[in-house]
Amino acid sequence: MGRRKTLVPILATIGTGLVVAAVVSLLGVDWPWLMLIVGITLIFIAVFISVPNTAHLLSPIRLYKQIRRACIWWCRGPQWSSSKPIISLDEISPTNIGQTNYTATLSLIIKNRDDYTLIGALYSLTVNIEQRLGRNKVTCLLRPNPSYQIEIQPHQEETYQLVLFGACSSQRSLDIKKPYNWGIQGITVSVSGAGYRDLHRGLYFKPMPQVRL
Secondary structure, eight states, rough: HHHHHHHHHHHHHHHHHHHHHHTTTTTTTSHHHHHHHHHHHHHHEEEEEHHHHHHHTTTTHHHHHHHHHHHHHHHHHEEEEEEEEEEOOOOSSSTTTTTOEEEEEEEEEOOOOOSOOOOOOOOOEEEEEEEETTTTEEEEHHHHHHEEEEOOOTEEEEEEEEEEEEEEEESSSOOOTTTOOOEEEEEEEEEETTTEEEEEESSEEEEOOOOOO
């Protein structure tokens, strides 16, 4: 750490000096562009050393792994589709005061394009519903109960018939006879060599940030 603190200002000073000298001597001195390139390089090295975790973030091995995972996911990641959720009133779940519960049914189709088994879970699956009624916006979140596990053999396709439950975030009720926007998110799958990904499509609600205790 002590060497880094000493090296950074030295490199920055030399780099700045070379850049200034190159700019001043562009009209007459031999190799001014070489001085300019060397100066900019030294400044870049100084910034690279001074910023924490830069060496780790720009590590060639780390960049190679990221590119490799992205290529595997692009070539071997699952193909999937979802039908539009059909919403109805939930007449089974107890209703709180000023709150209406709903159910939704939909079909989720996932195809494994990889040579290895595709695994995952739908424990974080959420169907998002949004509807504008005049000047008001009604938002509903529906989730499956219980959770569904995903295990699809290589180059096979599975269809999941899901039933989801939830309520709206406002006092206004959803008008299931009128159009509404919808989206699905939180489909967690793992592709061998590419790690875990969360699939989503359509209306997306940003997850609440986790508070560390």
